[in-house]
Amino acid sequence: MTALRSILITGASSGLGAGLARHLAAPGVRLALTGRDAARLEVTAEACRAKSAEVVTGLFDVADAEPIAAWILARDAEAPFDLAISAAGVSAGTSEAGAPEGHKLATLQVRTNLLGTMNVIEPLIAPMMARKAGQLVVVASTAALRGLPYSPGYSASKAGVRAYGEALRALLAPAGVAVTVVVPGFFDTPMTDRWKGPTPFMVSLDKMVRVIAKGIERRSSRVVYPRLLALGQVAADLMPAMFGDRIVRNFRFHIEPGS
Secondary structure, eight states: OOOOEEEEEESTTSHHHHHHHHHHOOTTEEEEEEESOHHHHHHHHHHHHTTTOEEEEEEOOTTOHHHHHHHHHHHHHHSOOSEEEEOOOOOOOOOTTOOOOHHHHHHHHIIIIIIHHHHHHHHHHHHHHHHTOOEEEEEOOGGGTSOOTTOHHHHHHHHHHHHHHHHHHHHHGGGTOEEEEEEEOOBOSHHHHTEESOOTTOBOHHHHHHHHHHHHHTTOSEEEESHHHHHHHHHHHHSOHHHHHHHHHHSOOEEOOOO
């Protein structure tokens, strides 16, 4: 009997997580999917089952460390994960009137995006090291390359994800565990719909999913797309602060409140 390919994906209720789940679903694949919205998670699960994948689901907020860790370890015991993708995330920013996002929203993003990523990845480090196999994928953002003044909490959370992933990659490579750091720009999702402002080089969700999936398949150390947007962010970061700050201040946007 051929062993199943076992994959964990968080944030599978919608957006990138759901897109990657549908893309990776196939006969011989076991998907462990988590999300916060039961109805939307089930839509994703059914779409994956329709492609002959085996699917198990769990309703979790990735910010709650103990419950999701216990669930992940239980699923890993059933079918050891070959691949784990931490795709759950939230975004917020300044209001339309320019009011700062505030402590509550800033810390929510850090808890979900950064600590949530750690809560998903950490339980699998020891098992994958023991097996000397596996791949961990974390999702940062081009906002991690140069902090954006209208979304400081989001920028900080994604910069943390990027640094965490890069540190783990160097740490785990000798043990045979790959770490891929995804650095996406704008792509069409309900989260992006709340972004009111310029969205340079925006691509469809399907395009972003295909680019990321190809990078995962190649076990790439980084998947950065679109590269031109990333290069612009890096250039702004390397400039003297007075010039870089002026550029990013002119990139005005606000983010409408999410559910």
